[in-house]
Every structure is written in C-alpha cells, then in structure tokens.
Amino acid sequence: MTFNILIIGQKGRLTHEACLFAATLRHNSPDWSGRLIVGEPEPGDRWPEDPRIPEGDQRSLLTDLGAEIVPFRNWHFGSSYPNGNKIEGLTCLPDGPFMFFDTDTVITAELSDLAIDFSRPSASMKRENTWPSPELYGPGFNEIWGALHAKRGGHLTDTLDLSWPDEYWQRYLYFNAGWFFGDDPKTFHHAFRDAALMIRDDPPEEIVTQVLDPWLDQAALPLAIHELGGGRPGDKGGIGPEVLDSSHSFHYRFLPLMYATAPDHVITAVQAATAPNRIKKVLKNYEPFKRFLYQPKGTKAREMFDRDALPRKEQAIRNRLKRNGLWIR
Incomplete structure (x- = not known):
C-alpha cells in the first residue's frame, strides 16, 4: 500500500524527535514506499523566532534517511498555538492518501502490510477524558458535541457509540490527534482548519466556558472526520484502534x-x-x-x-x- 506520511519538524525538541521517527520508520518498515514529508513552519509574523530546523547533523540525518523537508506557512496559528502546525502543515503534502503522525512517535512494524481504507478518515483512540469538561449544571456532553456538530452540518446521533451510557465521555466521537489519515490532504486540511477556526473564533454558546488550549485540535478533529464520512478506527472494517497505537506504532510523548x-x-x-x-x-x-x-x-x-x-x-x-x-x- 502506498501512502505519504507527514510529521512536523522545527527547531528544538521536534528536530530530535523527527530523527528518531525517521530512523524507526526506515528500520522497521523497509518496504513502505511512500514519501516521508517533514513539514517545516516558515518564519513570519506568527513566529517571533525562526522555527526552522537548523543546518547541522540532525537536518543531514533526516535527508540521509529519505525525508523531504518541506516548508509551509502559518496563516492562522503559529507560536500562540503550535498544535496548529498539524492542521496547517497538511498544505505541504502532495495529492494522494496520507497519514499524519505526531513527531513523538516511533514506527515498530511494517506499514505496507496494513489494509487501510483511506476513503474513510479516522484517528487515534489513545485518549483520555480531556475535553470537554462539562460544568455541574450543564451544558453536558450531548449539548456540547451536539452544538458543535450541528454548526458544521453534522448530526450527533451519527457519531455516538451506544455501547457507552448517555453523558459518558466515551459515547462521543473524540480522538487523540497523535495520528490521523485520509485520502486527500487538501479536503482534510479545509475541514480540519474550518472546524478549528469555528471553535476558536465563532463558538456556539455551549462551549464558551471550555478551555481550548491545548485541546483545540482534538475538539476540531472529530468534526472534520465526521464531515468527511469517517469515524472510529475499526468501524465498518479496516484497521482496529490497536494497530497504530501498539503493534505498528507507538506515540510515546x-x-x-x-x-x-x-x-x-x-x-x-x-x-x-x-x-x-x-x-x-x-x-x-x-x-x-x-x-x-x-x-x-x-x-x-x-x-x-x-x-x-x-x-x-x-x-x-x-x-x-x-x-x-x-x-x-
């Protein structure tokens, strides 16, 4: 299976983590034949310091391992919300199926062996009850997620896992943004970006008391995946949630x-x-x-x-x- 991989690389910790990611990818998945894109944020108004990977041993190792360091511009986020890099970095991917990994991830088995339905986007279920945090007298999970999905044209009832009780957090579509995939980076970028900007700049009243930093990307991701016809990993066939969080990759943080x-x-x-x-x-x-x-x-x-x-x-x-x-x- 051929698909491209995106990670984010920039000065500091992410430079070193990108090297470890690339080393484990090349060693443990030698038959994978896609392009490894290291998205590098460009300096500009949204970065008070130059965020690029410095010239030196780390940058050289990345290119020696076959990584392509590709610049992208931050239009909406930047140093005020670095997690936004995973949204805006999608713009530096070529057309075709893709998978995004947080840079603090290692690859542990052959990715080309996986049967992934990229037409049905999904993301990591290695998450905790981090967002939202409903207040005692409401609004609760139903109202919060219902308002968000409705504002993006979605339907809450189509996203529920009915094996969990009402108002319990795991009943609702919620991901860790440590990995996600789709069949077209442009449409995924548009959906992810627009959901994040709606939540940040034009939120429904149900979430006005909710903390968004650092959870904005994880609040927006379910809206984007639902909008694109995706859902939980393993639903309707495809890879299960254990594959990219245990057997084939590990998000160590x-x-x-x-x-x-x-x-x-x-x-x-x-x-x-x-x-x-x-x-x-x-x-x-x-x-x-x-x-x-x-x-x-x-x-x-x-x-x-x-x-x-x-x-x-x-x-x-x-x-x-x-x-x-x-x-x-």
Missing part, C-alpha cells in the same frame, strides 16, 4: 513514559533502529535520548513498572518516575 509503559516489542524495535553508529552519533546529542536510549535510565524506568498492571492515571506514572530521578523532557 516523553521517552520516560515509553520505557515505563510500552510493550516489549516497541522497546526492541526502537533499540534496533537506534543502534547503528550513524544514528547513535546524532541522537545522543539530545539529552533525553542519550540518557534513555544509550544509558541505563531506560532500563531503570522499565524495571519499575509491570506493563500488565500499570497505574490507571498517567500522572501516577510520572510522579513515580520523578521521585526516582527518571523524568526528563
């Missing part, structure tokens, strides 16, 4: 969390991809990678947790890592 929580095959795949000297000499220049990939902190963090009995709340995992001097970001 912070390396200590990966070592604490990821299945064994993820750690094995990452260690194999980062072992070659040409990869190691670049990645170890970033302190979290140096400490966890090439020094004992990763092993120590892993030994502290039973992956079959992890704490229910991520904050508890973070707190234990911090108490033991194993938190770095």
Whole structure:
C-alpha cells in the first residue's frame, strides 16, 4: 500500500524527535514506499523566532534517511498555538492518501502490510477524558458535541457509540490527534482548519466556558472526520484502534513514559533502529535520548513498572518516575 506520511519538524525538541521517527520508520518498515514529508513552519509574523530546523547533523540525518523537508506557512496559528502546525502543515503534502503522525512517535512494524481504507478518515483512540469538561449544571456532553456538530452540518446521533451510557465521555466521537489519515490532504486540511477556526473564533454558546488550549485540535478533529464520512478506527472494517497505537506504532510523548509503559516489542524495535553508529552519533546529542536510549535510565524506568498492571492515571506514572530521578523532557 502506498501512502505519504507527514510529521512536523522545527527547531528544538521536534528536530530530535523527527530523527528518531525517521530512523524507526526506515528500520522497521523497509518496504513502505511512500514519501516521508517533514513539514517545516516558515518564519513570519506568527513566529517571533525562526522555527526552522537548523543546518547541522540532525537536518543531514533526516535527508540521509529519505525525508523531504518541506516548508509551509502559518496563516492562522503559529507560536500562540503550535498544535496548529498539524492542521496547517497538511498544505505541504502532495495529492494522494496520507497519514499524519505526531513527531513523538516511533514506527515498530511494517506499514505496507496494513489494509487501510483511506476513503474513510479516522484517528487515534489513545485518549483520555480531556475535553470537554462539562460544568455541574450543564451544558453536558450531548449539548456540547451536539452544538458543535450541528454548526458544521453534522448530526450527533451519527457519531455516538451506544455501547457507552448517555453523558459518558466515551459515547462521543473524540480522538487523540497523535495520528490521523485520509485520502486527500487538501479536503482534510479545509475541514480540519474550518472546524478549528469555528471553535476558536465563532463558538456556539455551549462551549464558551471550555478551555481550548491545548485541546483545540482534538475538539476540531472529530468534526472534520465526521464531515468527511469517517469515524472510529475499526468501524465498518479496516484497521482496529490497536494497530497504530501498539503493534505498528507507538506515540510515546516523553521517552520516560515509553520505557515505563510500552510493550516489549516497541522497546526492541526502537533499540534496533537506534543502534547503528550513524544514528547513535546524532541522537545522543539530545539529552533525553542519550540518557534513555544509550544509558541505563531506560532500563531503570522499565524495571519499575509491570506493563500488565500499570497505574490507571498517567500522572501516577510520572510522579513515580520523578521521585526516582527518571523524568526528563
């Protein structure tokens, strides 16, 4: 299966994470034949500092690994809301099926083996009850999501998972924006952008008390996917929610969390991809990678947790890592 991949790269942490993503993609998915696009925000009024990837070892490694660094302009977001890069960065993709990954992701198996129905967009279900946060006396989930879908021409009833009770958050279409896919980046960009701008600039009264930073992208994504005829992964066939959040990729966000929580095959795949000297000499220049990939902190963090009995709340995992001097970001 041929499709293109978009990640975002810019100065700082995302530059290093892009290198790790590219290294794991090339090592663990050698038969994937699409284009790896690293979307790079251009400097301009919305970026007080130049956000581009600096010249040097990291940029060279990306191109050596076959990544194409493609600039894009921020028309609506920028430094005030960096998560908007995943919306505006879609403009630098060529036509054809695509998949977006957050840069803090590793690829752990062969992507070309996947049977993905790109005509039915979907996104990651690796999420928590983060947005919205209904107040005691309302409006509740039905009113909030109903108003948002209605304002974009959608129907709440078409998005509900009726296996969950009324007013319980998992009943409603909600994604983590760590990965999403579609068959046309232009139409996806338009739907995602317009939903985000509606929520930010012309919200229905039902959400005026809701916090949108950093949740704007995750509030807008279900509206865009519903508008484009998509839904939850695994509905109506296609890949299930476990494929791109476990067997074939892993959204780690912070390396200590990966070592604490990821299945064994993820750690094995990452260690194999980062072992070659040409990869190691670049990645170890970033302190979290140096400490966890090439020094004992990763092993120590892993030994502290039973992956079959992890704490229910991520904050508890973070707190234990911090108490033991194993938190770095």
